Amino acid sequence: MVTWLHGLGSTRSTVLSSRSVVRGLFLLASLIILPAPAAAQSVPKEYQLRAVMLWRFAQFTEWPASAFESPESPLIIGVLGENPFGDAVRVAVKGETAHGRRIEVKYFRRFQNAVTGCHVLYISHSESGRLTDILAAIDRKPILTVSDIEGFAREGRGIVRFLPEQSRVAIRINVEAARAAHLVLDSRLLRLAEVVPSQ
Amino acid sequence: MASQQSIQSRIRAIILLISVVVLLASFSAFIVYETISFKWQMRRHLSTVAAVVADNSAAPLVFHNKQTAEEILAALKAEPDINRAVLYDTDGTVFATFPANLSLQIIPPKPGIPGVRFSRQALDLFQPIYQEGKPLGTLYLHSSISALYVRLWRYTLIAALILGASVAGAAILAAVLQRRISRPIVALTDTAQRVTRTEDYSVRAPRLSSDEIGLLADAFNTMMAKTQEHQTRLAEQARLLDLSFDAIFVLDKDRKIIYWNHGATEMYGFSRQEALGNSSDELLQTIFPEPKENVLKQFYRNNRWIGELEQTRKDGSKLIVISRWALDRDAHGKHAATLETNNDITERKQAQRTLEQTVADRTAKLRETIGELEAFSYSISHDMRAPLRAMAAYANAIREDAGPQLPKGALDYIQNIVSSATRMDQLITDVLAYSRVSRDQRTFERIDVAQLVQEVVSHFPELQPGKADIEIQTPIPRVIGDRASLGQCLSNLLINAVKFVAPGVKPRVRVRAEPAKETQISVQPASSAAAHLTQNCGDKADPASVDSGTSAAPVATQAPAFIRIWFEDNGIGIAQADIHRIFGMFERVHPREKFEGTGIGLAIVKKAVERMGGRVGVESEPGKGSRFWLELRSAR
Structure with missing residues (x-):
């Protein structure tokens, strides 16, 4: 919530730049007029926080250079399956960067599309049945996989799992899976997480 | 000796002062440098710590993990100076603190301006935390700076100890080293003082160093050599002055004796010690020929004075000296000294x-x-x-x-x-007349010359108007004289005047009078006769001379007024060569065959006039007549 507000504050601060005044006004208007905030409000608070964390994970993770087409290429966050965040992810990443790259959000229905077109991939509950296929398809591609699905990090080859805890974010990270994906996770992130397999 | 202590203690004091100042300055500089450097170090260290903590705090802030944030802050207990730490989120709300149970009262409620700031007690730091260029929150660190004070105090203590030790060392070194400087100075001073005390100019200063003091010693010795030479010369001159028989002494401007030679001691009996410092006029009871003020006035005007003084010796005997004074003036023309040379003329006198x-x-x-x-x-x-x-x-x-x-x-x-x-x-008859005017006592009286001339003319046939023209230009003032003698003179002169004329010429004589010129009286050699005259005058108590008043006064300075009586004739005149001898006894200018006479007449005139205190004379040229004159005292 606080971070979300921070994102809003950040948006306001860009208003100070004359070039972005129009855009800022447009954004403000869209926040008020569009049903997005109403939709966001209907999203559970837990998911609002997780929406923010998705791009924050990106900030604490390093990809190999081959993961991007060019230095200017955006960092893409993908949501596979049923979207539990509503518009929250799109709102959260607006104006934010990770490793100096713009962040884009994409929504996927089919995992075959998802495994080639994103850097962070949230795998929704709706995909529980196809999880093994999905992870197999990802194989060792440099994709930070995130999910709520039970056993995602511990048994499976998923990397980050949101642990179900009320209003307090706790995550589990499978460092071997991350290493296999050629991703380097910031130790600060690891410090906040429950790391598996435990040493 | 006082000077010795003075220079030594002064050198010592200077050395000590310099050491103290240098040390204090060094320590001050060192402490200031150390303080600045230590503060900078503290600032850098705190900044480094803050950077690490801020970096570590990014994830907990991002993921709102307060527990982890507090764990990260708790690591600060390894830094004993950092006793408070606070993490604020982007809103400025306190997110986590160290120690965890820190009272919110003593921490800044909101993050301050980023940077490190020293306060009196502490070092405060606000470090914004960014992630991807976006602010995440602010870290506040509060570090005690007691370490700085501890360090400063330790330095001060060390400085004080070193200062004390250095000053002690410097004092010892100064005591030893100052001798190198002070010893030649002290030696020189001792030498100078010995010279002053003993007046021994043969003393030389030892040359103990080759620096400026050594040069000073050389200069001193050269000066001493010159002084000795001068002293010797002066002593020689003084000895020569002492050889003089004359008394030579020098008076200062107050006429006090400042030099007294051996001659003076011999002449007056006062030794040099007795004489010096006294007033010469009082010591010698000098009697001046005129008031002392006048003498001094003349002396200061002419710069010299010569005169006879009557003085008294130590034994009370009197002496007369010829005193010669010479005035010495200083560069400004003021009276500096008087050189007096006295010559004993008592015996000569x-x-x-x-x-x-x-x-x-x-x-x-x-x-x-x-x-x-x-x-x-x-x-x-x-x-x-x-x-x-x-x-x-x-x-x-x-x-x-x-x-x-x-x-x-x-x-x-x-x-x-x-x-x-x-x-x-x-x-x-003539000889008797001459001898009478020489010998006879005379009675001086007021004589009417014009009347006497008339009488003489009436007695002699050759002076009668038929034979000669005698013209008397009146008035002729009355004179003082002896009537008989003057009558004799007048007749001799008149008869001479009418006798010596060229054949066939009628004699013409003019008698007139005029006041005699004073100068002629004062230089004429017959002044003793004049004195004699006055004397006679007084002795005889002649009424005429008593009447004349001033003439009786025995005052030599007041010359009596004289009357010159002229006898101007138209005779043959007298050759210039003969003029000086016509008043002599038996002197004849013309042969007897031509002009009768005994040659005594003018001698009688001269003798008689001189005995009356007067003079006679003649002005003449051959062929132009003679002009005889006689001067007699006026009977005013």
Whole structure:
């Protein structure tokens, strides 16, 4: 919530730049007029926080250079399956960067599309049945996989799992899976997480 | 010695002062540098710590993990100085603190301006935390700076210890090293003081160093050598001055004696020690020939003075000195000193007095002899007249009684006898007259010259108006003189004037008077006669001279007024060569055959006038007449 507000504050601060005044006004208007905030409000608070964390994970993770087409290429966050965040992810990443790259959000229905077109991939509950296929398809591609699905990090080859805890974010990270994906996770992130397999 | 202590202690004090100042300055600089450097170090260290903590705090802030944030902050307990830490989120709300239970009262409620700030007690730091260029929150660290004070205090203590040790060391070194400087100075000072005390200029200063002090010692020695040389020369000069028989002494501007030579000691009996510092006038009881103020005035005007002084010796005896003073003036022309040279003339003075007495005695004796001679010649002359008259009388008797019987030649012989006898008689008469004006006591009175001239003219046939023109230019002031003598003078002069004329010329004489010029009186040699005259005047108590008043006063300085009486004739005049001798006895300028006379007349005039205190003279040129004059005292 606080971070979300921070994102809003950040948006306001860009208003100070004359070039972005129009855009800022447009954004403000869209926040008020569009049903997005109403939709966001209907999203559970837990998911609002997780929406923010998705791009924050990106900030604490390093990809190999081959993961991007060019230095200017955006960092893409993908949501596979049923979207539990509503518009929250799109709102959260607006104006934010990770490793100096713009962040884009994409929504996927089919995992075959998802495994080639994103850097962070949230795998929704709706995909529980196809999880093994999905992870197999990802194989060792440099994709930070995130999910709520039970056993995602511990048994499976998923990397980050949101642990179900009320209003307090706790995550589990499978460092071997991350290493296999050629991703380097910031130790600060690891410090906040429950790391598996435990040493 | 005081100077010794002074220079030594001064050098020591300077060395100590310099060490203390240098050390204090060094320590101050060091401490200031250390403080700045330590503060910078503290600041850097705190910044480093803050950077690490802020970096570590990013994830907990991002993921709102307060527990992890507090764990990260708790790591700060490894830094003993950092006693407070706070993490604020982007809103400025406190997110986590260290220690975890930190009271919110003592922490800044909101993050301050980013940066490190020293306060009196502490070092405060606000470090914004960014992620991807976006602010995540702020870290606040509060570090105690007691370490700085501990360090400063330790440095001060060390500085004080080093300072104390250094000053002690410097004091010892100074005590040792200052001798190198002070010893030659002290030696030089001692030498100078010994010279002052003993006045021994042969002393030389030891040369203990080759620096400026050594040069000073050399200069001192050179100066001493010169002084010694001067001293020797002065002593030599003083010795020569002491050789002088004259008393030589020097007076300062207050006339106090500052030099006194051996001659002065011998002359006056006062030793140098007794004389120095005294007033010479009081010491010698000097009697000046005129008031001392006048003498000094003349002296200061002329820069020198010469005169006779009467002074008294130490034993009380008097002496007379010729004193010569010379004034020495300083560069500004002020009286600096008087050099007085005195020459004892007491004996010479006495000899002079004796001589004067002898001369007076002899003169008196001589005058007596002359008087006797004059009396003798007078009586001889007088007695010669009787036989002469007898001769003349008998010759006349022969001519009268037996004249016709006698041959022509015999009558001529008789005539020769008569005329010779007559001439002889005239001669004797004149000699007697001369001797009378020389010898006779005279009675001075006021004489009317014009009237006396009239009387003389009436007595002599050759002066009568038919024979000669005697013109008297009146008025002629009355004069003081002896009537008989003056009558004699007038008749002699007038008869001379009418006698010496060219053949066929009628004699013409003009008598006139004028005041005599004073200078002529004062330089003429007959002034003693004038004094004699005044003396006589007083002795005789003559009423005329008493009447004249001023003339009786025995004051030599006030010359009596004189009247010059001129006798101007139209005679043959006198050759220049003869003028000086016509007033002599028996001097004849013209042969007897041409002009009759005895040659005594003018001698009588001269003698008579001089005995009256006057003078005679003549101005003449051959063919242009003579102008005789005589000067006599005026009877005012």
